[in-house]
Amino acid sequence: MESLNVFAARLWPTENRFASGHRACQGCAEALAVRMIHGVLGRNTIVASATGCMEIISSSYPDTAWTVPWLHVAFENAAAVASGVEAGLKILVKKGKLPKRKITVVGMGGDGATADIGLQALSGAMERGHKMIYVCYDNEAYMNTGIQRSSSTPFGASTTTSPAGSLSVGQSTWKKNMPMVIAAHNVPYVATVNPSFPFDLASKVRKAQAANGPAYLHVYACCPTGWRMAPELAIAIGRLASRTGVFPLYEVENGKLHITVPTPKLSPLKEYIQPQGRFRHLDDATVAEIEKRVEEEYRKLERREGLVL
């Protein structure tokens, strides 16, 4: 049995490119997602990282948790710097100053750096067709500076700048559909990724790496601190997010949409909302309203399965 490697989990790349000793909170699924993605991407990788949780926790000077070349850039230009790195590598190889080999250029940022502040640079990089991967780690608020709302915060979530109260439901707008914004750029590969589904994650990261042009991965990253929940539930809540339809897992490959984890019967939204303190103030009527909208969005996605967008 031992020699057959029958357990798929044991085939997971064991090398840790995001070293231990980083300062992420207990149960940070974002740090887990970084570790998983870079385990799959391998060592020939250059990362440009926007300001955010992952920059703060991994690179408090003079330490670094990274074992691959890594640049810290400003909040808004991670995608621009990554595209510059890619263009630089291309010309160095052309002039013969670097041996020709496959180097993956990765831009990474949180939801604030992607959906709000860095959207312009990201849109430019996607449109110019650089062969790079942009990874958005979506923890649904500005967690690094103290849980302020972003355009990626879901409806009803209480944050420090959208506090729940007698006259407020918390965040009053719906989450921005970032993967579809990028899919509208007609890039070869766009996918939503969830670290609670590691094998789905691995196959999507490999596809993004092999894509002939820009690829975009939108990663669901549970933040126990900002979502006011128990750290041990971080993986379980990610699983529930996809089962309830809050964060459907799909990919758009050359414009064609495919749902990779189909969920014909969605779980009740209550299961997802209950463990999270940020939704504690919601009454049953509001939850039912959100559930209806989530279901609507998911069925809309289902109807587009297999279609060229």
Next chain:
Amino acid sequence: MAYQNARPKWTELAVGTAVTCPGSSRATKTGDWRSARPVWTNEHCVKCGVCVIFCPEGCIQFQADGYPTADLDYCKGCGICPHECPTGCIRMQDEVE
């Protein structure tokens, strides 16, 4: 590999304050954040490796005998491994002085 937590003076900084030792965060032992530690009962463990891939710290590794265990220098005690373990062979034990 030894990871030195060297704090250079400002005159000694590299250009662009580049950090030249990859993975040097290993010098920071985050294990002292922990209030409970994961303990494995190897008789019930099926060596599936679910705890290994879901550890946010990456501090759970397979031992030479094939059973996983956590590196307590870095384990922050989040409790994901006992929660995700399919056989329930991991439990959290409170840290005592």
